[in-house]
Amino acid sequence: MACASGVCTSSSSTFKPEQVIVRATRTATTASSSLAPSPRFPRNDSVSCPNRCKLVARSSCRSFHLRPTQSIGREVPANLLRPDVVQKELEKDPVALWRRYIDWLYQHKELGLYLDVSRIGFTDEFVEQMEPKLQAAFRAMEELERGAIANPDEGRMVGHYWLRNSRLAPTSFLLSQIDNTLEAICKFANDVIGGKIKPPSSPAGRFTQVLSVGIGGSALGPQFVAEALAPDNPPLKIRFIDNTDPAGIDHQIAQLGSELASTLIIVISKSGGTPETRNGLLEVQKAFRDAGLDFSKQGVAITQENSLLDNTARIEGWLARFSMFDWVGGRTSEMSAVGLLPAALQGIDIKEMLAGASLMDEATRASVVKNNPAALLALCWYWASDGVGSKDMVVLPYKDSLLLFSRYLQQLVMESLGKEFDLNGNRVNQGLTVYGNKGSTDQHAYIQQLREGVHNFFVTFIEVLRDRPPGHDWELEPGVTCGDYLFGMLQGTRSALYANNRESITVTVQEVNPRSVGALIALYERAVGIYASLVNINAYHQPGVEAGKKAAAEVLALQKRVLAVLNEASCKEPVEPLTVEEIADLCHAPADIEMIFKIVAHVAANDRALIAEGNCGSPKSIKVFLGECNIEELYT
Numbered sequence: 001m002a003c004a005s006g007v008c009t010s011s012s013s014t015f016k017p018e019q020v021i022v023r024a025t026r027t028a029t030t031a032s033s034s035l036a037p038s039p040r041f042p043r044n045d046s047v048s049c050p051n052r053c054k055l056v057a058r059s060s061c062r063s064f065h066l067r068p069t070q071s072i073g074r075e076v077p078a079n080l081l082r083p084d085v086v087q088k089e090l091e092k093d094p095v096a097l098w099r100r101y102i103d104w105l106y107q108h109k110e111l112g113l114y115l116d117v118s119r120i121g122f123t124d125e126f127v128e129q130m131e132p133k134l135q136a137a138f139r140a141m142e143e144l145e146r147g148a149i150a151n152p153d154e155g156r157m158v159g160h161y162w163l164r165n166s167r168l169a170p171t172s173f174l175l176s177q178i179d180n181t182l183e184a185i186c187k188f189a190n191d192v193i194g195g196k197i198k199p200p201s202s203p204a205g206r207f208t209q210v211l212s213v214g215i216g217g218s219a220l221g222p223q224f225v226a227e228a229l230a231p232d233n234p235p236l237k238i239r240f241i242d243n244t245d246p247a248g249i250d251h252q253i254a255q256l257g258s259e260l261a262s263t264l265i266i267v268i269s270k271s272g273g274t275p276e277t278r279n280g281l282l283e284v285q286k287a288f289r290d291a292g293l294d295f296s297k298q299g300v301a302i303t304q305e306n307s308l309l310d311n312t313a314r315i316e317g318w319l320a321r322f323s324m325f326d327w328v329g330g331r332t333s334e335m336s337a338v339g340l341l342p343a344a345l346q347g348i349d350i351k352e353m354l355a356g357a358s359l360m361d362e363a364t365r366a367s368v369v370k371n372n373p374a375a376l377l378a379l380c381w382y383w384a385s386d387g388v389g390s391k392d393m394v395v396l397p398y399k400d401s402l403l404l405f406s407r408y409l410q411q412l413v414m415e416s417l418g419k420e421f422d423l424n425g426n427r428v429n430q431g432l433t434v435y436g437n438k439g440s441t442d443q444h445a446y447i448q449q450l451r452e453g454v455h456n457f458f459v460t461f462i463e464v465l466r467d468r469p470p471g472h473d474w475e476l477e478p479g480v481t482c483g484d485y486l487f488g489m490l491q492g493t494r495s496a497l498y499a500n501n502r503e504s505i506t507v508t509v510q511e512v513n514p515r516s517v518g519a520l521i522a523l524y525e526r527a528v529g530i531y532a533s534l535v536n537i538n539a540y541h542q543p544g545v546e547a548g549k550k551a552a553a554e555v556l557a558l559q560k561r562v563l564a565v566l567n568e569a570s571c572k573e574p575v576e577p578l579t580v581e582e583i584a585d586l587c588h589a590p591a592d593i594e595m596i597f598k599i600v601a602h603v604a605a606n607d608r609a610l611i612a613e614g615n616c617g618s619p620k621s622i623k624v625f626l627g628e629c630n631i632e633e634l635y636t
């Protein structure tokens with residue numbers, strides 16, 4: 001598929017493994033650990049030793065291959081293979097630890113991505129025990145990719161892997177749907193950036209801003225990618241409305257100011273009926289009306305065909321509509337129009353993102369655990385959290401641009417794995433808690449507790465080798481750059497945590513670019529899928545979310561009844577102020593009295609003609625009435 005502008009062309013800054021070898025020899029000892037030659041390829045005699053292994057003798061490679069997989073070396077007696085003992089031994093024996101590091105180091109050569117699981121203390125026995133479960137997980141993933149109904153409750157296929165390799169799609173119809181949508185995204189983005197598609201009444205004569213309205217999976221991926229990859233001066237700057245907080249919405253619109261006239265509004269909702277997103281849309285449409293602008297000329301919808309949003313956009317004649325597919329879940333939709341259109345509009349090379357994800361997908365189809373980084377992650381999660389989520393996953397990227405990765409992963413992991421029942425209907429209350437921001441910033445916030453406090457977590461460090469674009473670095477002390485400090489902070493924290501028996505994983509990428517970001521997303525998508533199989537749950541539904549939505553709808557329905565009751569009382573002559581108890585009785589909802597009090601307090605705080613007299617600190621004392629009675633409402 002050809003793309004006219006630079007949006008979809010391949011990146012010239014793609015990492016080349018050879019570059020690392022050169023730098024590995026140039027940089028001093030500090031860099032050597034993360035640049036260690038990988039022993040992985042020689043594991044299989046039929047695979048020749050790749051270039052990187054030239055750094056070590058071929059015989060050494062072979063010895064890694066032949067040595068039985070043992071956590072801390074042959075000399076350790078079997079009775080020492082208890083995890084805590086293993087760890088203590090490793091701490092005392094840096095050589096054994098180094099051997100464990102290289103023995104388990106995963107390298108994806110083309111992506112320049114490494115995965116270090118050596119600081120997770122799993123034993124060989126554990127790996128052996130997990131092997132049948134992992135093989136079952138690989139088979140489940142294979143079936144999923146072939147189009148099985150992998151989301152049984154909702155009767156859906158799960159096809160986010162096809163998005164980056166449409167040839168994998170189970171039917172030619174799906175294949176052309178994927179290809180056509182991608183082509184349409186590229187064309188639209190190019191036309192907007194090139195000024196062919198422009199706003200009707202902007203002095204700028206072209207779109208300068210994107211305002212994305214969406215929530216959950218319809219916001220977190222685009223937010224993460226924008227933070228990670230948007231250039232300093234993107235062709236269109238992006239902002240987000242991802243909540244129904246009126247002040248937050250006002251802030252975004254105020255920040256746009258007169259640029260509202262040159263803002264492309266992208267409304268994203270798979271279902272097309274999410275209340276927060278609908279409210280965001282209505283608020284933005286009001287802002288357009290207030291400014292005398294025609295929303296339809298600047299509105300774009302990304303949603304499933306025939307959803308409420310799709311129908312609205314069609315009927316109102318919005319600028320464009322892009323399809324979201326039934327078989328792509330919200331939290332795995334970054335490589336669909338949901339993520340790709342906003343990214344392309346910011347000048348991010350979306351084909352490189354797809355290429356990175358596709359390469360990672362290939363790697364994570366390997367059925368040999370050590371060769372499959374997603375399986376290694378899932379294995380570590382299982383080990384570290386006893387397969388029941390007993391420990392939290394703290395995600396610490398040491399790179400500002402990856403700040404939102406943990407937030408993105410929060411939904412991907414917790415909405416996928418946080419389930420009450422397993423696939424056999426047993427109550428399991430599964431999950432894996434994710435939090436984190438970035439290093440070294442977090443070292444000055446909560447690392448104190450991680451090092452010394454309650455031991456309820458394991459860490460995932462994300463390391464980025466490239467500190468800055470070439471040609472910009474300088475030494476702020478002799479021989480030391482600012483980036484060396486960041487590197488030192490990461491390594492120091494990793495060591496300090498390990499010395500206190502705190503486990504960690506390290507994912508290393510060469511640089512933050514579309515390819516590595518695509519790969520990271522794909523890596524974690526697959527790890528979540530594999531882990532879900534290991535613990536026998538459906539990763540692709542979210543029944544628990546409905547409970548909160550239903551309860552919210554009930555609160556709003558109750559509020560309408562409260563206001564009707566107050567209206568009736570306030571239309572009497574003289575006006576009859578009511579206590580909260582009286583309101584609850586008149587609403588025939590005595591059990592909801594606390595909620596009624598909260599409704600009264602909220603409405604009274606918002607200039608809505610509801611007056612609450614008394615002290616809200618003692619709810620029984622307050623008397624409530626409406627400042628204006630609405631006779632019409634009474635008789636309708």
Ligand SMILES: O=P(O)(O)OC[C@H]1O[C@H](O)[C@H](O)[C@@H](O)[C@@H]1O
Nearest residue numbers: 216217218269270271274330545
């Ligand atoms: O894209 P939408 O249909 O508007 O859904 C937005 C979000 O809604 C719910 O909270 C779901 O649990 C999320 O998975 C989804 O991403």
